[in-house]
Amino acid sequence: MDLMELIKERRNIKQFTNQPVDLQQIMTWLDAGSFAPNHRMVQPWEVLVVGPETRAKLNHKANFGDAPLVLAVLSKGADSAVDQEENLIATSCFVQNFLLLAWQNGVGTRWTSIGSRPVAREILAVPEGYSVVGVFGVGYPLNVPFSKSRTPIAGKMKHLQ
16 A cells, blocks of 8 residues: 555544554554654654553543553643644654554554543643643554545645735
């Protein structure tokens, strides 16, 4: 599958099989994700492997689709609002790299925003000033949803003089 097709075919998975994922393979994809662009090579991402006790405390309404693995990705805090935003953008690029590599290898993800809740931040022991980019169920898809329509990019462009 070429890159364009990979990008267009990736989906947020709602339900996973119980087949375990190889943590060493996940580490390889996360390592490759770290080649994401980031200002001044700050590499602002941190990855938490969420164990069963922490997962139960998070009490996600769909239990992350019963994924065999749950990861939380954090973006480091910064001294200025501009640096904080750049860190968040770079960490999102890191996440996208990981998601695409996982998908290319038949592993799906469920990106949730549960980590933005104050109680979840406390459960995950998120340091002050850090952002939670997402909490991800990771595993083999039970089924793959159809693609939703997208607004053509021409409808999202503005030409400045």
